[in-house]
Amino acid sequence: MTVQPSIRKIYFDVADRRQMFRLFDRHAPRPNRFEVDAAPLYAGEWFEIGRTEHDYMLEILPPLWMRGEMFAMREFLTDTVTSVFYTLWIDSKTRYFHAYCDLSVARSAVEIRDVIVERESRPVKAMTRAERLEHVWSATHDEYRGYAGERFLPELRGKRTIVVHGLGSSELKLLEDLTDAEIADRLPEHLRHLSVKAAA
Template identity: 60%
Template sequence: MTASIAIRKVFQGVATRQQMFRMFDRHAQRQNRWEDNATPLYAGEWFETGEAEQDYMFEILPPLWIRGSMFAMREFLIGSVTSVFFALRLDGQIRHFHGYCDLSDSDAVERMRLAIIERERQPVRATSREERLEHICSSTADAHRGYAGERWPVTSRGRRTITLYGGKEGTFLKLLMDLTDGEIAAKLPVHLRYLPSPIAA
């Protein structure tokens, strides 16, 4: 793995235990699940957890390693990608985060740590379109999200989809990446809606 793997926030706010477990494998519905190399899908993803959730994960199994306020899970998700948990002091308070790091890259954990610190020092209003789409994907129930299959044009197959409600038209699927600003706003928590486009972009 190289530094070209994007480090990205995939959930806004502090995940509950139930949300945390759902996000551990949020790409489970992808096609060819057992045939493709999923390292780029997972490596670089991160979100905030609570202290109790981090303590719970620490006690499940002896960690692979502990480095100061960080520890890595002994069980790997895929290949050399595993969960790394961070306790970071931000604005005078300790906050807790989970990130997927590819441990074949010796710098991955430190890059993740620095990226989380940099992002969390920005205001909530700095949430980008990509972060908002990732939050929608993470917070949508499995029954209402998926991947474009054979019924879609070849160029769309394998891309993530979301179920939308179209009023008189009923429900329909749309590519996550094609959601309009209004559709994104309707799927977000109130405090993340209707950000001015220069800030939200």
């Protein structure tokens, strides 16, 4: 199983309720779902939501805690990872976000908040290749994404895959092996033409 970098944005539009629930468990079909600790896989993932979705989640259950501009869900995804929702003032606008925080790590919710504010305050909008791949993975329907199985070399098994349609045929490729053109084809128009930012 491939573990992603520590704190990362996984969707580059404002998620509506349907998309929000899809993103909550976008790793559901992973192999060994109940045998491997999922905390490293989910912790640090974040995306933007609307106010309606934020308020809906606040009203479902009493929060585990509320601190200033954030609250944590009482129900945990893993032993230590739960949803934290943020209301943040960025560039003179109130915006709302969801993140998975590992509460066993001191200040994880604050650190993710700071990353969100820094990422969303950039004057020039650009996406790294890794961010483009995360958006493609998040936006692709479950039927067209999965994990490398026995058709792949042993060292590649468990990596994320995606179906690529060509002229009269389909191919299963590793997500990380998508070409820039294949990535662009899977991005919405308003993201397709953003410049590619070099990874930090």
